[in-house]
Amino acid sequence: MFVISVAAELAGLHAQTLRSYDRLGLVSPGRTPAGGRRYSPRDIALLREVQRLSQEEGVNLAGIKRIIELENEADALRDKVQELTEELAAAYAAAEQAAAQVHASYRRDLVPVRQETALVVWKPDRRRR
Numbered sequence: 548m549f550v551i552s553v554a555a556e557l558a559g560l561h562a563q564t565l566r567s568y569d570r571l572g573l574v575s576p577g578r579t580p581a582g583g584r585r586y587s588p589r590d591i592a593l594l595r596e597v598q599r600l601s602q603e604e605g606v607n608l609a610g611i612k613r614i615i616e617l618e619n620e621a622d623a624l625r626d627k628v629q630e631l632t633e634e635l636a637a638a639y640a641a642a643e644q645a646a647a648q649v650h651a652s653y654r655r656d657l658v659p660v661r662q663e664t665a666l667v668v669w670k671p672d673r674r675r676r
Contacts, residue, residue, distance in 0.1 A: 548577065554586035558594035565594065573597055573612055 554576070555562040568574045569584065574593050576584040586594075593615070600606040600614065 548585040548587060549591065551576075551584050551586065554584075554591055554594070557591050558598065560594060560598060568594065568597060571608060571612065573608065573615065 549557065551562050551565055555565050558565070565574070565576075565584070565586075569576060574586075574590055574597070576586045576590050579585060597611050597615075600611050601608070606614065
């Protein structure tokens with residue numbers, strides 16, 4: 548965790564810029580009990596990305612905020628897909644195990660029944676109209 552002055556230096560920004568980004572919701576650093584900002588390495592990487600998008604790509608701060616929100620949403624959706632994939636795999640495994648138990652419980656002494664086919668011709672009764 549870095550204090551604001553160190554985080555600003557690591558990100559190549561001014562400390563006031565970090566405060567501004569915090570107010571705008573672009574970066575949400577942790578806080579000390581006294582209220583001081585503490586930036587994680589992830590926050591520093593995000594600050595660098597904000598600067599890159601702003602300086603190199605020409606994206607305004609509102610656009611950067613939306614990009615960050617969409618990236619966070621995509622990450623959450625990827626996590627949910629992974630979770631559901633694991634649940635589905637577990638359900639398949641449980642179903643296969645249940646099917647195997649049912650098959651194992653079949654009686655082996657059943658006698659086969661001869662199957663025959665029969666042809667039935669149906670003629671409607673024309674007298675009933």
